Amino acid sequence: MIFALRPSERSGRPTLWIPLVRRIREPFKGMWALPGGPLTHSESLQDAASRNLQETTGLAPSYLEQLYAFGGLHRSPTQRVVSIVYWALVQPTEAALADESENVRWFRADRLGGLAFDHNAIIDYALWRLRNKMAYGSIAYHLLGEYFTLAQVREVYEAVLDRELDPANFRRQVKATPEIEETDQYLQGGKHRPPRLYRFTGRPGLDPDNRSTP
Amino acid sequence: MIFALRPSERSGRPTLWIPLVRRIREPFKGMWALPGGPLTHSESLQDAASRNLQETTGLAPSYLEQLYAFGGLHRSPTQRVVSIVYWALVQPTEAALADESENVRWFRADRLGGLAFDHNAIIDYALWRLRNKMAYGSIAYHLLGEYFTLAQVREVYEAVLDRELDPANFRRQVKATPEIEETDQYLQGGKHRPPRLYRFTGRPGLDPDNRSTP
């Protein structure tokens, strides 16, 4: 499952979006579902996740991590299925390249209908984990491009945590993390003082090899 | 994989121990390995983990949670294997009941030899996660019995985090968490002032249904 930031239709502020695919066969034919597919004998779990993502949506995420293995008995009405779910964060530029069609569409993460299988529960869990990781680790930057302003980082936090944060205090905290690097560039074009651009210099977090944050 | 506290041979202070089983067939015949076994069609992942644990060691843990799904291509030399690993914490009384035999034995978590498959890496990851959970959540209590002293809780933290903690400050923090309940009982028998006994009233944390701590 993939998270990306897109501007909300009304406010224009960034919000969380998820691409879903329409099922073209039973069970749940015609309903929306998370992209996915089988694991072959010659690929690792992560490779399989990447490949399935690429095939269904064309996306190549910058952040990909195992979410959870779901293996309840009645997840599918026809057969026993164990799904090892991965979750990804993609940057806006990547997300814009995603193939969208009759059977692939982006939805707001907080406004989903009933999905196939137990996919609503999976998304709920992924959202919970995203919020959790956000509170501690430095994961928000994978939803942004290479250069960003501190206000953009704050908007990511506000979108995911769904509450407003004090700009001055937030800036103080972010500037205290060593992985954030100040650049000499400024973002022009706003109708106000141009903000400085920053960069994230930390490494991703590919469980369980790269263990940076809880 | 199972964690339990046992007194160290020399210092007598509690340390982390893990039960391992000896492999009785190839590959890695004769080497020590994590207990485990196949998933059947009629049981959930968690049920399968419980059952395998019961069959190999006789243990019925009070805390059981999914760790990670390992699916690298070359984990086993003979065939492709995907292992959905669970980890458990057992209380000392439970751990004492574990069947120990020629082919099942407890080892200190920090003094393991080379194990079969990628099991050393799995244990490293589990240890990392245990330390992480300990730092935030309230998980240490599942390694203790129903009643415990604050010094015992501190010893658990010291054993897992492998560093000493200030008794007074630690006690202040633990007493501030609402899930810790003071009882009217005291632990007698020490050669010093008898410490008060406490209880843990929080719920376990069975991912992803019960989401209490990161």
Place this chain on the structure above:
DNA sequence: TTAGTTCTAGTCAATTTGACTATAACTACT
């Protein structure tokens, strides 16, 4: 030139943390 906007640095009190001191309450030994 002025109003409107966000960026950015800073102040200050409240809270939390880390290091430490002192007393309480028991056992073991003389």
Place this chain on the structure above:
DNA sequence: AGTAGTTATAGTCAAATTGACTAGAACTAA
């Protein structure tokens, strides 16, 4: 009976962090 040894427990105090807020800086639009 008295005293030394041990851990339990409460408390103090400075340092560090956090939350709420103020004010000037730097741009655009009118």
